[in-house]
Amino acid sequence: MIGIDLIKTDRMKRFVERFGDRAIKRVLSENDIHLYKNYQNFAGLWAAKEACAKALGCGIGAECGFHDIILSKSPKGAPLIDLSSHVKTTFGIGHLSVSITHDGDYAIAVVALEKQKA
Numbered sequence: 001m002i003g004i005d006l007i008k009t010d011r012m013k014r015f016v017e018r019f020g021d022r023a024i025k026r027v028l029s030e031n032d033i034h035l036y037k038n039y040q041n042f043a044g045l046w047a048a049k050e051a052c053a054k055a056l057g058c059g060i061g062a063e064c065g066f067h068d069i070i071l072s073k074s075p076k077g078a079p080l081i082d083l084s085s086h087v088k089t090t091f092g093i094g095h096l097s098v099s100i101t102h103d104g105d106y107a108i109a110v111v112a113l114e115k116q117k118a
Contacts, residue, residue, distance in 0.1 A: 004111075007107050047109035
């Protein structure tokens with residue numbers, strides 16, 4: 001399953017300016033908040049979480065919230081993605097992959113999910 005999200009970075013700038021730390025803490029959990037650097041970076045993190053929820057087929061909501069999607073980095077700095085154990089089990093997800101990129105005023109993320117093998 002594949003999900004993709006595109007977001008204008010200025011949208012995240014306005015979101016952070018308006019709501020401050022509350023905005024950041026709404027999207028990033030204690031597990032991935034250390035990844036926040038600036039609004040452009042935040043846009044990429046947001047896009048990754050949205051793309052993941054789209055790949056699951058449910059969007060961000062009751063079945064999968066922002067904090068159920070956990071982002072981190074590999075030793076080489078590549079983005080990594082995981083799900084809370086509840087969501088992983090509910091949706092039967094095995095392997096996850098994420099790619100995040102920025103171009104001009106946009107951040108784009110693609111997430112690929114593989115179902116657990118029976």
